[in-house]
Amino acid sequence: MSGKGKLWAESVLLQFPLRVGLGGLFAFAAYNKINGVQSFANAIKGFSIVDADKYGHLIVVAAYTMPWVEMIAGVLLVLGLWSRASAVAVWIMLVGFIAALVHVIMDESISPDCSCFGDMNLICESTVGWCQVIRNSVLLVPCSYLVWRQGGFLALDRVFRDKSGDNDPEWTVDRGGEGA
């Protein structure tokens, strides 16, 4: 198989399904949180990352902003637009979630619900535990891959690529890992 053929195969078999799967998952999670922003705010408060009495406004800001970051990044990933940037955003969120989950697990005085998917549970129970840490760590693998390899040939990034000759590094998927 030629080099370009391999890249096409990679795009179809790996990048596209991982993009759509991960992006769809985040968009779904975001939808549930946006529909229950009050519950999500309570959940963030329950994580006791910041003092809710002093910094309650930060919790409110996070409750409104984080789900929309997930939604935008998720939709962009599905579309394959700004693939690397959206994958980076998802990667940062996943690392942040893992850190928050570990913080809660280590602090035995708090036991909040994860609210990772709003009021729904996926694989793990609602209560924060190692299951969520493992789940998010597993999700980091395809996310890291997408940060590295971007969206592939089937991404909208290919359609809107800069054809002016100016070498946009976001378009270097066909050079393997160089641009990624």
Added chain:
Amino acid sequence: MRMKTLPRVLAIVGGAFLIGTIQAVVFGPVTLGPANLTTGTDDPKGDPNRLPVVPPEEGAPDKHVVILDYPTASYTGPLDPLLDAPVPEGTLTLREAKDLWDLGAYFIDARHEHEFDAGHIQYAAYLESKLFDTDIERANAVMDSIPVDGTIVLYCVGGECDASKNTAAMLEQYGYTDLRIMGAGYEHWVEAGFETAAGSDEVSP
């Protein structure tokens, strides 16, 4: 990371912040009240001139009334492994919850609706915290049936579940003062053979 990635990530975050702000302005911001939950079997709280307990008659429509007397001390008899099983600090044991149920306290099921429909503590009302966002009229219908000084016992699946605490935090923002969390879960209630009901056609308390 290439030079276009960082600005794009910042654009995603900025766009999210903007949309979130619009959402807050259009639909009203969330409020974070202190979740000062009243739990355990403390002295009576609220209005002392409440209606006395009227035990439901056999076959009569089930509707609890506000209670007058509360347990004033923890149970001191022989411990039962199920009724007196350890629960998270500050929450009700199964025995304490059942005592309040017998006295006519209001019970609220904070689990998912399909779980409530499959089975719940008899007379309990379904009030999941997300209803305050998604179906406030339904939440209001439940709140309208409970006086703000009524004793409310909230439960979910037990153990470390937070659904009951989330609903309690919401109710507190609406002025409810006597909120108690049942540390034992619904399954324990069933296991103990206490009264249950199924479906969503039951009269709310």
